Amino acid sequence: MSIDESGETGVPRGEYLLETLDERVVGQVIRPGDAGYDEARSVWNGLIDRRPAAIVRCTGTADIVACVDTAREQDLPISIRGGGHNVAGTAVCDDGVVVDCSEMRGVWVDADARRVRVQAGATIGDVDRETQVFGLAVPLGVVSATGVTGLTLGGGFGHLSRSFGLSCDALRSVDIVTAAGDSITASAEEHSDLFWALRGGGGNFGVVTSFEYEAYPVGPEVMACFVVHPADDVPDLLRQYRAFCEDAPDEVGLLAFTMWVPDDDLFPEHARDKPGVGFLGTYIGPVDEGEKAFEPARSFATPLVDFSGVMPFAELQRMLDEDYPDGRRYYWKSLYLSELSDDAIDRIATAAREAPSKLSTVDVWQLGGAIARVDDDETAIDWREMPHMLGIEANWEDPAADEANVAWARTLWSDMKQYSPGGLYVNFPGFGEEGEELVRAVYGDNYERLAEVKARYDPENLFQSNQNITPAA
Numbered sequence: 436m437s438i439d440e441s442g443e444t445g446v447p448r449g450e451y452l453l454e455t456l457d458e459r460v461v462g463q464v465i466r467p468g469d470a471g472y473d474e475a476r477s478v479w480n481g482l483i484d485r486r487p488a489a490i491v492r493c494t495g496t497a498d499i500v501a502c503v504d505t506a507r508e509q510d511l512p513i514s515i516r517g518g519g520h521n522v523a524g525t526a527v528c529d530d531g532v533v534v535d536c537s538e539m540r541g542v543w544v545d546a547d548a549r550r551v552r553v554q555a556g557a558t559i560g561d562v563d564r565e566t567q568v569f570g571l572a573v574p575l576g577v578v579s580a581t582g583v584t585g586l587t588l589g590g591g592f593g594h595l596s597r598s599f600g601l602s603c604d605a606l607r608s609v610d611i612v613t614a615a616g617d618s619i620t621a622s623a624e625e626h627s628d629l630f631w632a633l634r635g636g637g638g639n640f641g642v643v644t645s646f647e648y649e650a651y652p653v654g655p656e657v658m659a660c661f662v663v664h665p666a667d668d669v670p671d672l673l674r675q676y677r678a679f680c681e682d683a684p685d686e687v688g689l690l691a692f693t694m695w696v697p698d699d700d701l702f703p704e705h706a707r708d709k710p711g712v713g714f715l716g717t718y719i720g721p722v723d724e725g726e727k728a729f730e731p732a733r734s735f736a737t738p739l740v741d742f743s744g745v746m747p748f749a750e751l752q753r754m755l756d757e758d759y760p761d762g763r764r765y766y767w768k769s770l771y772l773s774e775l776s777d778d779a780i781d782r783i784a785t786a787a788r789e790a791p792s793k794l795s796t797v798d799v800w801q802l803g804g805a806i807a808r809v810d811d812d813e814t815a816i817d818w819r820e821m822p823h824m825l826g827i828e829a830n831w832e833d834p835a836a837d838e839a840n841v842a843w844a845r846t847l848w849s850d851m852k853q854y855s856p857g858g859l860y861v862n863f864p865g866f867g868e869e870g871e872e873l874v875r876a877v878y879g880d881n882y883e884r885l886a887e888v889k890a891r892y893d894p895e896n897l898f899q900s901n902q903n904i905t906p907a908a
């Protein structure tokens with residue numbers, strides 16, 4: 436039923452929805468036609484253009500319950516916005532209710548217990564700001580503007596993953612509003628089936644209001660590696676990277692990525708606006724040990740620049756922010772690699788040269804360490820034993836180039852599947868073109884168990900603005 440049809444009261448359905456929300460919520464209800472509507476429906480990815488029936492800036496759990504009840508009663512689509520950073524744009528839906536938690540950004544640190552309570556609208560930067568006061572950190576992502584909710588529910592890879600595990604591995608409890616409008620806590624002791632599913636199962640099971648994480652001693656300063664090489668021999672650089680990863684201790688996390696060297700005074704003039712290869716990582720431990728650990732990575736070849744050194748952890752977390760501004764157009768895919776073979780490396784190098792946008796990158800994530808020490812059935816995340824993840828980032832500015840950039844990413848992804856045993860990172864899914872086939876690939880052997888949990892907590896599949904899991908019959 437569309438929002439233009441009439442409700443049982445005879446009031447047009449769109450008006451009835453808005454009147455109901457006005458009566459039930461304290462937060463701002465933003466309507467089509469309101470002065471701030473276009474800004475409120477915009478998300479980080481400029482490729483997303485959806486028109487919700489209402490956007491509710493929630494002030495707390497009561498507003499969230501009211502939104503869920505209203506959407507369920509009126510059989511309307513519902514989407515959940517935390518940071519609005521999901522590349523597939525799942526934070527907004529057409530003709531439905533957006534539960535906007537972006538103003539719920541509280542972070543509370545219990546330094547003695549090393550526990551952190553984080554509201555659903557908080558960003559990585561919000562968490563780092565509070566935890567670093569105490570020399571602590573939660574393993575989150577690599578861009579500080581990213582919302583913690585989508586990141587964590589999808590697993591969450593970042594600089595600390597090899598040392599402490601994924602973002603979802605640090606969870607100790609989750610407060611959530613279910614499809615029935617119930618506010619409950621899921622943990623190892625309460626609703627343990629739901630707690631299992633929330634650690635990697637995405638936004639399929641309800642609206643999270645807050646997370647409780649375990650924090651770990653990090654910083655305030657860390658040894659960071661950031662080296663950029665000319666792309667004279669990309670295969671050789673990636674082979675050296677492969678060898679480095681095979682022997683690296685868990686304290687090391689290193690990301691390799693193809694790039695175009697920016698037209699910036701930080702780089703030699705002769706290298707600007709030409710292909711390059713970057714290596715970015717951190718060492719979690721004494722900085723002198725980190726300097727020694729990164730010596731091989733800093734000498735794969737003669738670098739154009741070497742920005743490596745000791746820096747505040749929070750600064751490392753912000754290092755990539757300016758590369759991912761709001762409003763740019765993004766289309767990302769991913770898959771796991773059982774090995775970084777010579778053939779796979781050659782194909783990566785070729786594809787990087789053929790990218791239609793100089794803003795695009797092909798990323799090779801170093802996995803292993805603490806990620807792999809959690810069994811596949813301990814959380815919803817499968818494929819933990821994989822040594823690498825390939826991230827394909829099509830990033831561009833011109834709407835006229837949409838088709839070419841999306842096609843480039845899809846072609847490379849299809850080509851690289853021959854080197855993958857299966858799986859992909861749910862936060863880098865494309866737009867879910869493959870439907871249930873893609874979602875089953877994400878979760879592997881855990882899919883059927885997730886479908887059973889979905890049937891218990893969301894049997895009517897109210898929460899569909901995600902990489903959707905169909906409730907078990």
